[in-house]
Amino acid sequence: DVKVTQSSRYLVKRTGEKVFLECVQDMDHENMFWYRQDPGLGLRLIYFSYDVKMKEKGDIPEGYSVSREKKERFSLILESASTNQTSMYLCASSPHTGLAGTDEQYFGPGTRLTVT
Amino acid sequence: AQSVTQLDSQVPVFEEAPVELRCNYSSSVSVYLFWYVQYPNQGLQLLLKYLSGSTLVESINGFEAEFNKSQTSFHLRKPSVHISDTAEYFCAVSRGSTLGRLYFGRGTQLTVWP
Numbered sequence: 001d002v003k004v005t006q007s008s009r010y011l012v013k014r015t016g017e018k019v020f021l022e023c024v025q026d027m028d029h030e031n032m033f034w035y036r037q038d039p040g041l042g043l044r045l046i047y048f049s050y051d052v053k054m055k056e057k058g059d060i061p062e063g064y065s066v067s068r069e070k071k072e073r074f075s076l077i078l079e080s081a082s083t084n085q086t087s088m089y090l091c092a093s094s095p096h097t098g099l100a101g102t103d104e105q106y107f108g109p110g111t112r113l114t115v116t
Numbered sequence: 117a118q119s120v121t122q123l124d125s126q127v128p129v130f131e132e133a134p135v136e137l138r139c140n141y142s143s144s145v146s147v148y149l150f151w152y153v154q155y156p157n158q159g160l161q162l163l164l165k166y167l168s169g170s171t172l173v174e175s176i177n178g179f180e181a182e183f184n185k186s187q188t189s190f191h192l193r194k195p196s197v198h199i200s201d202t203a204e205y206f207c208a209v210s211r212g213s214t215l216g217r218l219y220f221g222r223g224t225q226l227t228v229w230p
Contacts, residue, residue, distance in 0.1 A: 004159070031216040040125065042206060042222035043160075050215045058217075090159055094216045101210035102148050102167050105218060107159030 003027070004108035006091050012114045019078040021111050023091030030096040032074035033105065034058075034066060037088040049074055050096070081115045088112050120209050122221035130229050131199055137192040137224045139207030149190040150208040150218065151181055160206060166190065177201075202228045 007022035023032065031050050035043040035058075045058030047066040055066050063085060067075045074093075078085055089112075092105040119142040129135050141147060148167050152160040164175040171183040181192045190207060204225050208218040 033217075035220075040222060042122075043220040045217065048215070048217060056215070092160075096216060099212055100215055101212040101217070103216060104150065104162040104165065105160075105216070107152075107161065109157075109159045 004091055004093055004106050006108040006111050008111050009109060010112050012116065013081050014116055015082060017081050019081050019113065021076040021089055023074045023108055024072055025093040026072065028071065029093040031094045032068065033092040034074065034076045035090045035092065037090055043090065046076065083115050086113060086115045120207055120219050120221040122207055122224050124224050125222065126225045128227045128229065129197055132196045134195050135193065135197050135226065137205050137226065139190045139192065139221060141188050141190065141209045143188065143209065145211060148210040149183060151192050152206045152208060154204045154206065197228045199228045199230060201226060
């Protein structure tokens with residue numbers, strides 16, 4: 001079974017802190033993704049990566065950065081946390097097999113971040 | 117950019133009733149279509165997907181979805197729901213050229229009452 005793990009289920013941080021959210025997948029997937037999920041807004045893509053050290057901006061990259069130094073690990077960084085970044089953060093991974101875009105994404109359980 | 121519209125944000129139904137969750141997408145190119153389900157306090161998991169071939173696809177727990185190219189829709193149906201189907205359901209679209217990126221709808225909360 002594919003497993004995507006996220007470092008914390010719940011996290012509380014103060015405004016202005018630097019926050020690291022870690023995601024690890026154990027299936028040698030090429031693609032990894034960070035989303036935030038807010039009620040009524042669904043999932044919005046923050047950043048994704050299709051290879052080590054490669055990254056692409058999603059729809060809402062402002063205030064976030066990412067790092068992918070190893071294939072299995074994709075980190076989301078909030079340089080200076082703000083209250084409007086309080087949200088559920090979901091990590092996902094997918095393989096790149098055959099035709100691009102046909103592979104399912106496998107999701108972690110999520111990290112609920114509260115910034116006070 | 118892709119646009120995925122889930123027409124109902126909440127769908128309440130009684131147990132054993134049929135249900136349809138609606139999904140429309142905007143695209144002028146070929147797409148691949150997915151339905152994901154999120155049970156309470158969990159991440160998303162794939163329910164079913166359409167890539168090509170038969171326009172009717174089924175999941176192992178009784179859901180089905182039909183790809184309708186002319187109406188750009190991919191509605192999810194189940195003839196008889198159970199309380200355990202209570203969850204949030206997300207429709208998603210992928211274009212073949214976007215490195216595995218999915219475009220998600222805003223989700224539909226299905227609540228099944230006894």
